[in-house]
Amino acid sequence: MPKFRKKPVEIEAIQFTGDNVDEIWDAFGAAGIYGPTEKNPDHLILTTVHGDEAPARPGDWVIPDGKPGTFYPCKPDIFAATYEPVNEETCGPECSEMHTETGRCEIARNR
Template sequence: MPRFRKRPVEIEAVQWTGDNVNELWDAFSAENIYGPTEKNPDWLIITTLEGDMRANVGDWIIKGVQGELYPCKPDIFEATYEAAE
């Protein structure tokens, strides 16, 4: 069976800490990130190409190669990405 390797790409990402929503809005546009709310202070809703997705405190918000946003769990982020130089 043929094998393939993912092309190396650089992405922009900010980790949701629970108190940096303004940083996320500035980086990615407030139009795509909703929350936190008084009822749900520990998570955000991110509008993605696949629909709305929940991001919990600690998740990374990633801007993909086509400008799309999506949340990523910290363990997946750590296994997939490294700092660009």
């Protein structure tokens, strides 16, 4: 049976610390991100792509969900297992591989 690998997808995300709501609003805009409030002093409320509300607690990652003003929270352990930091530099137009932490991709290493 053939096997398939999920294509890598780059995302933007900010980890909510409990004190950085202004940073999140500056990056993504305030639409769809509410709180903390007196009723919910320890978390944000995110509007999801389905129109529901989802809480983002300190430590959770806030991730835009494609449609403007919609987001989803991601627990830190799931985020760490799913995503890795991206080094945005590439070797050049012939290279679609992102650089490794050493600063060299496979194409550069074989030059």
